[in-house]
Amino acid sequence: MAEFSNSNTVIVAAGENLPLTETAVKAPACIVHREGSGLVTLRGLTSGQCRARFKVSFGGNIAIPTGGTVGPISVALAVGGEPLTSATAIVTPAAVENYFNVFVAAFIEVPRGCCVTVAVKNTSTQAVSIANSNLIVERVA
Template identity: 60%
Template structure:
Protein backbone atom coordinates (compact mmCIF):
# COMPACT_ATOMS: atom_id res chain seq x y z
CA UNK A 1 0.00 0.00 0.00
CA UNK A 2 2.24 2.85 -1.18
CA UNK A 3 1.45 6.48 -0.46
CA UNK A 4 2.58 9.52 -2.47
CA UNK A 5 2.12 13.10 -1.29
CA UNK A 6 2.63 16.75 -2.17
CA UNK A 7 2.10 18.89 0.91
CA UNK A 8 3.41 22.29 -0.19
CA UNK A 9 1.10 24.50 -2.28
CA UNK A 10 1.89 24.27 -5.99
CA UNK A 11 0.35 25.78 -9.10
CA UNK A 12 -0.82 23.21 -11.65
CA UNK A 13 -1.57 24.34 -15.22
CA UNK A 14 -4.67 23.07 -17.07
CA UNK A 15 -4.17 19.54 -18.39
CA UNK A 16 -1.10 18.93 -16.21
CA UNK A 17 -0.57 16.40 -13.43
CA UNK A 18 -0.07 17.31 -9.78
CA UNK A 19 3.62 16.60 -9.03
CA UNK A 20 4.03 14.19 -6.11
CA UNK A 21 7.08 15.25 -4.14
CA UNK A 22 7.27 12.76 -1.28
CA UNK A 23 6.93 8.99 -0.81
CA UNK A 24 6.04 8.37 2.86
CA UNK A 25 5.36 4.69 2.13
CA UNK A 26 7.00 3.02 -0.87
CA UNK A 27 5.99 -0.24 -2.55
CA UNK A 28 8.58 -2.83 -1.55
CA UNK A 29 7.37 -5.50 -4.00
CA UNK A 30 7.79 -3.61 -7.28
CA UNK A 31 4.06 -3.55 -8.08
CA UNK A 32 3.89 0.27 -8.00
CA UNK A 33 6.67 2.60 -9.20
CA UNK A 34 7.14 6.35 -8.79
CA UNK A 35 9.92 8.93 -8.98
CA UNK A 36 9.67 11.79 -6.45
CA UNK A 37 8.72 15.03 -8.21
CA UNK A 38 6.82 13.26 -10.98
CA UNK A 39 3.05 13.32 -11.23
CA UNK A 40 2.93 9.84 -12.74
CA UNK A 41 2.61 6.57 -10.82
CA UNK A 42 3.06 3.26 -12.68
CA UNK A 43 0.92 0.24 -11.80
CA UNK A 44 2.41 -3.08 -12.90
CA UNK A 45 0.48 -6.19 -13.90
CA UNK A 46 2.65 -8.62 -11.96
CA UNK A 47 0.29 -11.53 -11.34
CA UNK A 48 -0.43 -15.18 -12.06
CA UNK A 49 -4.03 -14.29 -12.90
CA UNK A 50 -5.42 -12.48 -15.97
CA UNK A 51 -5.06 -9.09 -14.32
CA UNK A 52 -3.88 -7.23 -11.23
CA UNK A 53 -6.54 -5.06 -9.58
CA UNK A 54 -5.78 -1.85 -7.72
CA UNK A 55 -7.86 0.66 -5.76
CA UNK A 56 -6.42 4.14 -6.26
CA UNK A 57 -7.64 6.99 -4.09
CA UNK A 58 -6.53 10.61 -4.19
CA UNK A 59 -7.46 13.54 -2.04
CA UNK A 60 -6.21 17.03 -1.41
CA UNK A 61 -7.09 20.68 -1.30
CA UNK A 62 -7.58 22.70 -4.49
CA UNK A 63 -8.25 26.36 -5.19
CA UNK A 64 -8.26 28.77 -8.13
CA UNK A 65 -4.64 29.92 -8.50
CA UNK A 66 -3.65 33.55 -8.03
CA UNK A 67 -4.49 35.55 -11.14
CA UNK A 68 -7.40 33.23 -11.99
CA UNK A 69 -11.13 33.83 -11.99
CA UNK A 70 -13.46 32.39 -9.35
CA UNK A 71 -15.51 29.58 -10.87
CA UNK A 72 -15.68 25.82 -11.28
CA UNK A 73 -12.39 23.90 -11.09
CA UNK A 74 -11.79 20.15 -11.23
CA UNK A 75 -9.28 17.35 -10.85
CA UNK A 76 -9.53 13.79 -12.10
CA UNK A 77 -7.68 10.52 -11.84
CA UNK A 78 -6.19 9.88 -15.26
CA UNK A 79 -5.16 6.51 -16.69
CA UNK A 80 -2.39 6.72 -19.27
CA UNK A 81 -3.17 10.42 -19.71
CA UNK A 82 -6.93 10.05 -20.12
CA UNK A 83 -9.06 11.54 -17.30
CA UNK A 84 -11.74 9.27 -15.85
CA UNK A 85 -15.16 10.92 -15.80
CA UNK A 86 -16.19 8.62 -12.96
CA UNK A 87 -13.24 9.80 -10.83
CA UNK A 88 -13.59 13.56 -11.22
CA UNK A 89 -14.10 16.09 -8.44
CA UNK A 90 -15.60 19.50 -9.28
CA UNK A 91 -15.83 22.45 -6.89
CA UNK A 92 -16.87 26.09 -7.37
CA UNK A 93 -14.91 28.48 -5.14
CA UNK A 94 -16.49 31.91 -4.58
CA UNK A 95 -13.08 33.59 -4.52
CA UNK A 96 -9.54 33.00 -5.75
CA UNK A 97 -7.57 31.09 -3.11
CA UNK A 98 -10.59 29.50 -1.39
CA UNK A 99 -9.50 25.91 -0.72
CA UNK A 100 -11.84 22.95 -1.12
CA UNK A 101 -11.07 19.39 -0.06
CA UNK A 102 -11.69 16.83 -2.82
CA UNK A 103 -11.53 13.04 -3.02
CA UNK A 104 -11.60 10.70 -6.02
CA UNK A 105 -11.25 6.93 -6.22
CA UNK A 106 -11.21 4.24 -8.89
CA UNK A 107 -10.71 0.51 -9.30
CA UNK A 108 -8.13 -0.10 -12.03
CA UNK A 109 -7.37 -3.42 -13.71
CA UNK A 110 -3.89 -3.92 -15.17
CA UNK A 111 -3.59 -6.84 -17.63
CA UNK A 112 -1.01 -9.49 -16.78
CA UNK A 113 2.44 -8.41 -17.95
CA UNK A 114 1.35 -4.84 -18.75
CA UNK A 115 1.74 -1.49 -17.02
CA UNK A 116 -0.59 1.49 -16.71
CA UNK A 117 0.19 4.98 -15.53
CA UNK A 118 -2.07 6.99 -13.26
CA UNK A 119 -2.01 10.63 -12.22
CA UNK A 120 -4.13 13.31 -10.59
CA UNK A 121 -4.76 15.76 -13.43
CA UNK A 122 -6.03 19.34 -13.42
CA UNK A 123 -9.03 19.07 -15.77
CA UNK A 124 -10.01 22.72 -15.28
CA UNK A 125 -9.72 25.41 -17.93
CA UNK A 126 -7.45 27.48 -15.66
CA UNK A 127 -4.54 26.96 -13.30
CA UNK A 128 -5.26 25.65 -9.83
CA UNK A 129 -3.37 25.56 -6.56
CA UNK A 130 -3.04 22.03 -5.15
CA UNK A 131 -2.01 21.44 -1.55
CA UNK A 132 -1.82 18.47 0.83
CA UNK A 133 -2.36 16.01 -2.02
CA UNK A 134 -2.26 12.34 -1.06
CA UNK A 135 -2.49 9.33 -3.40
CA UNK A 136 -2.81 5.83 -1.93
CA UNK A 137 -2.63 2.67 -4.05
CA UNK A 138 -4.06 -0.59 -2.67
CA UNK A 139 -3.54 -3.84 -4.53
CA UNK A 140 -6.82 -5.69 -3.99
CA UNK A 141 -6.48 -8.68 -6.34
Protein backbone atom coordinates in the same frame (compact mmCIF):
# COMPACT_ATOMS: atom_id res chain seq x y z
CA MET B 1 0.15 -0.34 -0.68
CA ALA B 2 1.98 2.89 -1.47
CA GLU B 3 1.39 6.50 -0.53
CA PHE B 4 2.70 9.51 -2.44
CA SER B 5 2.13 13.11 -1.45
CA ASN B 6 2.97 16.75 -1.98
CA SER B 7 2.59 18.76 1.22
CA ASN B 8 3.35 22.04 -0.56
CA THR B 9 0.89 24.27 -2.37
CA VAL B 10 1.51 23.70 -6.08
CA ILE B 11 0.05 25.62 -9.01
CA VAL B 12 -0.79 23.04 -11.68
CA ALA B 13 -1.43 24.34 -15.20
CA ALA B 14 -4.57 23.30 -17.06
CA GLY B 15 -4.21 19.77 -18.44
CA GLU B 16 -1.08 19.00 -16.40
CA ASN B 17 -0.41 16.42 -13.68
CA LEU B 18 0.20 17.12 -10.01
CA PRO B 19 3.86 16.38 -9.11
CA LEU B 20 4.18 13.93 -6.21
CA THR B 21 7.29 14.86 -4.26
CA GLU B 22 7.24 12.61 -1.18
CA THR B 23 6.90 8.87 -0.68
CA ALA B 24 5.15 8.41 2.66
CA VAL B 25 4.78 4.62 2.30
CA LYS B 26 7.34 2.76 0.18
CA ALA B 27 5.87 1.07 -2.88
CA PRO B 28 6.03 -2.68 -3.56
CA ALA B 29 7.43 -3.95 -6.89
CA CYS B 30 4.04 -3.70 -8.63
CA ILE B 31 3.86 0.09 -8.05
CA VAL B 32 6.60 2.30 -9.54
CA HIS B 33 7.11 6.04 -8.99
CA ARG B 34 9.99 8.48 -9.36
CA GLU B 35 9.86 11.23 -6.72
CA GLY B 36 8.80 14.54 -8.25
CA SER B 37 6.99 12.89 -11.14
CA GLY B 38 3.22 13.10 -11.52
CA LEU B 39 3.01 9.58 -12.93
CA VAL B 40 2.65 6.33 -11.01
CA THR B 41 3.06 3.08 -12.96
CA LEU B 42 0.97 0.07 -11.99
CA ARG B 43 2.40 -3.28 -13.09
CA GLY B 44 0.33 -6.38 -13.80
CA LEU B 45 2.61 -8.73 -11.89
CA THR B 46 0.47 -11.82 -11.44
CA SER B 47 1.00 -15.51 -12.04
CA GLY B 48 -2.44 -17.12 -11.88
CA GLN B 49 -4.82 -14.26 -12.59
CA CYS B 50 -5.53 -12.56 -15.90
CA ARG B 51 -5.20 -9.11 -14.32
CA ALA B 52 -4.13 -7.23 -11.23
CA ARG B 53 -6.62 -4.87 -9.57
CA PHE B 54 -5.58 -1.68 -7.77
CA LYS B 55 -7.58 0.85 -5.79
CA VAL B 56 -6.27 4.38 -6.38
CA SER B 57 -7.44 7.19 -4.06
CA PHE B 58 -6.63 10.90 -4.10
CA GLY B 59 -7.41 13.58 -1.54
CA GLY B 60 -6.31 17.19 -1.35
CA ASN B 61 -7.34 20.82 -1.25
CA ILE B 62 -7.92 22.79 -4.46
CA ALA B 63 -8.46 26.49 -5.17
CA ILE B 64 -8.19 29.09 -7.87
CA PRO B 65 -4.79 30.79 -7.51
CA THR B 66 -4.40 34.57 -7.23
CA GLY B 67 -4.94 36.10 -10.67
CA GLY B 68 -7.31 33.33 -11.77
CA THR B 69 -10.94 33.68 -12.82
CA VAL B 70 -13.67 32.63 -10.39
CA GLY B 71 -15.58 29.64 -11.78
CA PRO B 72 -15.68 25.85 -11.62
CA ILE B 73 -12.37 24.01 -11.24
CA SER B 74 -11.72 20.27 -11.32
CA VAL B 75 -9.16 17.51 -10.84
CA ALA B 76 -9.42 13.86 -11.84
CA LEU B 77 -7.62 10.57 -11.67
CA ALA B 78 -6.20 9.92 -15.14
CA VAL B 79 -5.32 6.51 -16.58
CA GLY B 80 -2.88 6.54 -19.49
CA GLY B 81 -3.32 10.33 -19.64
CA GLU B 82 -7.10 10.13 -19.98
CA PRO B 83 -9.14 11.61 -17.08
CA LEU B 84 -11.78 9.32 -15.59
CA THR B 85 -15.16 11.04 -15.50
CA SER B 86 -16.19 8.74 -12.65
CA ALA B 87 -13.21 9.95 -10.58
CA THR B 88 -13.49 13.71 -11.16
CA ALA B 89 -13.93 16.28 -8.39
CA ILE B 90 -15.53 19.62 -9.38
CA VAL B 91 -15.90 22.65 -7.10
CA THR B 92 -16.90 26.29 -7.65
CA PRO B 93 -15.05 28.62 -5.24
CA ALA B 94 -16.63 32.02 -4.57
CA ALA B 95 -13.22 33.73 -4.66
CA VAL B 96 -9.56 33.07 -5.43
CA GLU B 97 -7.58 31.22 -2.72
CA ASN B 98 -10.88 29.75 -1.41
CA TYR B 99 -9.87 26.10 -0.81
CA PHE B 100 -12.14 23.06 -1.05
CA ASN B 101 -11.25 19.56 0.11
CA VAL B 102 -11.77 16.94 -2.62
CA PHE B 103 -11.55 13.14 -2.73
CA VAL B 104 -11.80 10.69 -5.64
CA ALA B 105 -11.12 6.96 -5.98
CA ALA B 106 -11.25 4.29 -8.68
CA PHE B 107 -10.43 0.64 -9.25
CA ILE B 108 -7.88 0.16 -12.03
CA GLU B 109 -7.35 -3.23 -13.68
CA VAL B 110 -3.99 -4.00 -15.26
CA PRO B 111 -3.69 -7.03 -17.57
CA ARG B 112 -1.04 -9.61 -16.65
CA GLY B 113 2.37 -8.54 -17.95
CA CYS B 114 1.21 -4.99 -18.82
CA CYS B 115 1.68 -1.60 -17.21
CA VAL B 116 -0.71 1.33 -16.75
CA THR B 117 0.13 4.88 -15.65
CA VAL B 118 -2.10 6.85 -13.30
CA ALA B 119 -1.92 10.51 -12.31
CA VAL B 120 -3.87 13.35 -10.73
CA LYS B 121 -4.71 15.72 -13.58
CA ASN B 122 -5.97 19.30 -13.56
CA THR B 123 -9.01 19.02 -15.84
CA SER B 124 -9.92 22.70 -15.48
CA THR B 125 -9.55 25.34 -18.20
CA GLN B 126 -7.19 27.33 -15.96
CA ALA B 127 -4.41 26.75 -13.45
CA VAL B 128 -5.38 25.32 -10.06
CA SER B 129 -3.66 25.50 -6.66
CA ILE B 130 -3.43 22.06 -5.03
CA ALA B 131 -2.34 21.77 -1.40
CA ASN B 132 -1.75 18.91 1.04
CA SER B 133 -2.28 16.27 -1.62
CA ASN B 134 -2.15 12.55 -1.04
CA LEU B 135 -2.35 9.64 -3.52
CA ILE B 136 -2.76 6.12 -2.13
CA VAL B 137 -2.42 3.03 -4.33
CA GLU B 138 -3.48 -0.35 -2.97
CA ARG B 139 -3.15 -3.71 -4.70
CA VAL B 140 -6.49 -5.37 -3.89
CA ALA B 141 -6.49 -8.44 -6.16
